[in-house]
Amino acid sequence: MTKTFSPARPIWCAGCGDFAVQGVLEKSLDSLNIPREQLMFLAGIGCSGTIQNNIKCYGYHALHGRVLPTAIGVKLANPNLTVVAAGGDGDGYAIGAGHLVHTFRSNPSLTYIVMNNSNYGLTKGQPSPTSPLGYKSNAEMDMDAILLGLSLPSTTFLARGFSGHPEQLGQLLVAALKHAEEGKGFAFIEVLSPCVTYYDTHREWASRVHNVDEDPDYNCTDRGNAFSKSLEILNNHKIPIGLLYHGEHVSLESLSLKEDCIPPALQDLNSPDSVENCKKIIQSFMG
Template sequence: MPTRPIWCAGCGDFGVLEALITALDELQVPVHDRMFIAGIGCSGSLQNYLSCYGYHALHGRVLPTATGVKLANPQLTVVGVGGDGDGYAIGGGHLVHAFKRNPGVTYIVMNNGTYGLTKGQASPTSVAGFQDNIEEDLDPIMLGLSIPGSTFLARGYSGQPAQLLQLTLAALRHTAAGHGMSYLEVLSPCVTYNDTYREWRTNVFNIDSEDGYDPGNRAGAFGRMMELREQGRLPLGLIYQGERP
């Protein structure tokens, strides 16, 4: 049975947990068919709070583990969960090849721009100036767009729960329909070491509401993402969706 979350009050990961609970119930995924593979960090305990089978993978190895589980038992709904440190640093190479291979799993990354569990070091998505970081932050959505194998790229925000639920449902449906990996990044503020609620509330941009935006146009999506990045905006919504045999 699920245990009580140990996250700080106000942690963005609560929003991801609520979206997953609601989406799995709405899609009527049987408990015995739910398999969650979790990484390290605060987000790596998420599977402990769901009614599901769960496995705590080695640091950075969520995607190869999830892929192996899906190959061994294709009937399972396999969901990988982790944070930006786990998924984009030591796990970054696996992410690149998962985009290329397009396995039948859902991958949800809770991005707070820091290593929260180990007390606030800079992560691959930390902005320049955070904790003396001098590098620009990594944009994994743009990385995914640059790899032709990717078929579902989306970004949500814990501060917009209604949209986050719809994106979670869309991600699970994409994979269940046999189209391959669905990747959902969630902006999930760390209230203790990198409280970005106010900043993100100002800078997020719902690309779903933009007239003329086509999530089926990879080149167009990449160009629009670059434009918004140069404006300091963070696009939310279904960024790209396609199909592969």
Template structure:
């Protein structure tokens, strides 16, 4: 039987930054020769989350804020998959913030693309945890996901792209996918992806982004220096983009992957080994 899959057209508004994220991801698949059959894209809920409908890969639309534990599970269950999680700033920095902290700490082999538009787009324009970053007169201070990641010793890949800086974004996407393909763990790529309908941050972000890749004095291999630089730029009202920090460390579960006993350990959790219990359990809820 031949299975054909035709991705549908995105439902995003004309001018939405999320088109740029989708384009960069698909271009990176091409550059690295990554096939749909070896790739899984999981998302949260939001305009950002709907990227899952439109990229040719295995997909799973998770609950709002819950994409990271779901993606971690997929990556552990099938280490051969290239697992990508995606969602918005509401998804990752508000309801899912606790999961993000633990994903940073755990270093499971997942690429997480956080599409930051500084607004709740799908629910039509409420303030998000990053809304303050455009200088609105609101009481909350904005969350900086990169600074948060730098403060957690387990992080191995922290980068920020801007869809107006397409070459840099394409390069960061390739580097992030290479990180997970090499089983180095959690790659966090925040993308500044403006929402032209409810909160057009293009002018503000155009004026404030600071390309760290172009700063010859900067090295992305020193966590302390990265932290100092990020906070100093934030103080000046700048938003650092580029490769901000990376480190080589084995991913969560790397010892299982290298250890011959790993298939036995994993098969103990194989649902097929528990078919009867599973059916009995499902029966209880399907009455």
């Protein structure tokens, strides 16, 4: 791979929060010794999604809003891969919102990084689902993806980091990657990653973040406590960051891939049973 693939240079504006996400992600992958030939990195469409071009590994640029179903397909086709998906708040919370809800429900063991800049950066700053009411005449209330995740009983890992706090972001990313590597399910991490060109929230967010990792009243293993405390923090006009929920639920691949259902990438394609196995897999997804 070293000989055949050279990552692109980032094309983000100087000062974009996405630089920090990339730098911290690279370090986190290295610290876990994840072999790059075992890493599949998928991204949606947006400034954030271009991160996929810059990381040395296998990659795929999905349609706008469709990164999660594509990533789930990769994981089920080859559960031995480390699967990481990334994209923006528009990609994940607007056009892709339905997929996020159902990925929270099915709990596949992959990591999903949403680089939230509260606008559609690539298309020049239109409001997104996390833009506040009134931003460029936005007439809709902003949503909080962590509260959404907390409301679904099958979620297992919910975190939020800030590009301005790279050390904590690194700890959260390592924890997320480990969660998925250990087959414990869907590791969701939102990163507050300001868009300095169209909606520069860096100073505002730096003054509003509330680190629950240092809050003795916040219990990230108790869903009820996590929900009520997160809501309380938001109602105080602060933004909770840190490990916001960590729980247990059976993973999608452990339910879907049974002994008689061999994932396509692990099948011997020369075997006459191969076609039969494919039929079995398709039938298993049809219930």
